[in-house]
Amino acid sequence: MSRMKTIAALSAGAFLFVMSLMAGPKIYSPAELWNMLVLGADERARSVIMGLRLPRILMALGVGASLSVSGAVFQAILKNPLADPYLIGVSSGAACGAAAAIVLGLGYFWVAAFSFAGSLGVISAVFLISRRMKIGGSSLILSGVSLGFILSSAVLMIFFLAGPGKVHQAVMWMMGDFSAARYDMLAYMGAFCALLIAFVALYARHLDVISMGDLYAQNLGVTPASVRALFWAAALLASICVSLCGVIGFVGLIIPHAVRKAVGPGHSSLVPWAAAAGGVFLMAADAVGRSVVRPYDVPVGIITGFAGGIFFLLFVARGREYR
């Protein structure tokens, strides 16, 4: 990407960051922000910004980056531009675990733990089923989609058995939301996700070759072990995010797609830019969600769903091919 474009993209990111600090149930002007954050006026508003909005923004940045990088990896491994982490069942496993925990009346920690266990279970199952064939073929997608169907029914079954209050709570969880963001949780999540993203970035050249097809990967000496490692890194990234924030759709699908249009298909630039763009996109989507129907918090999954759908419609309407 040219230097001008890079500067434009970075300043757009910075601008959106400031906008997100301003957005919320109460909208602050830039002058107010400056006064409270730099000059230290209005202690109460400052604690709202630093204690609630900032961790939420950081969480959105981290989750967006992780989901987007995870999507980029799956699109390369599966050789499918419409692939995303949820296609192999990360989300359905997590939803099933979370629904069970919520219906049992467990707290936030256990909801996250159950949903993480659920998505790990599905990933392992998909991995084991498709390992007999070659990883990367349609076997991954097919086993992921079929497990997804089974688990969606399991979720509905749980809803059927549970009371309406719990069901509402579980449905809200599935729409995705960042209101639980706290600094200690952010530190762990951020460290894990940053490590996994760095790992993926190191394998950028592998991803290039893998995306050309199995025969190329084989004859250029990409080992099946490295493909498996990439699969697990991407799957873990997605399931960490989903278990902490719920099912936030479309980020892993549209962001790598759009970024590929801008910086090209080479993964050495695609991975970092997808991480940046995914983070900023989710941060902006959450800011929109916080401020459109004040004082209510519209779940961020609804916003990304709208944005993603419209993006694809525009894509189709402009008659571009899917790559």
Added chain:
Amino acid sequence: MEIFTLENVCAGYEGRPVLDGVTLRIVEGEFVAIIGPNGSGKSTLVKVLAGAIKPVSGMIKFRERPLGNYGWGDLARSFSVVHQFGPDPLPFTVREFVSMGRFPHRGFFPAMDPGRKREDRHREAVERAMALAGVEDLALRKITELSGGERQLCAIACALAQNSRIILLDEPIASLDIRHSMTIMDVLYDLNCSGSTVIAVLHDINIAACYCRRMLGLKSGRLFIDDSTEGAVAYDRIEALYDTLCVTGKDPVTSKPHVYPVPGFVKKRFGSSGGISGGGASTEA
């Protein structure tokens, strides 16, 4: 030096045997065409040579060491394989795509390559490969925008960037027009003249006869013909290989043997007895 040594190799996919006891030796500097009917095991043979399929029985040696003793990276550095393009690749530029051929030669961490010299060497190899394949003008085009023939040339450039000493090709000129076919075969011919070993699956016997020195004819997984071009392209042998009535002659330009299949005379329709009286006449006779 013997590049590939196969002894009684049987191989196949998930219990479906394709190759049935193939024994052959390929020496450095050869230009070998693999011919035969569809489904006779030509592509499987290439995959077995490339180490992509492990044989069920028999032994394969590469440079007089068992093929299984080589790691993935070793094999990728030792020879290159040209495949058919997948249905829709990502829009890499031609230069980016050809650079992928350097993948097995690079260290895992780019920073571990000492100095900029190593990087220069990779870049040089990529430029040289593009020049050899004649795609340097396309360097900045996207591979998705290219025609089938141009893509095939890029795939060959990628293989040359990987290793230009030994090249295996699976149907490099399938479904290409005569101009692109000739371009690609000329590139391979020049490589062979400069000492490279070229092994190619070819469907067009006449093009194969013009360029290759040795022909391997596979029929139902067995090595049916292993001979020089002049010996292999005789009407009785080609007829038996394809079960199709053929007439052979001489190419007016290259004086190499030429095959003309006769319309309406696929042998199966006449029963398994084979010979059609008076049919297999050579125009040379």
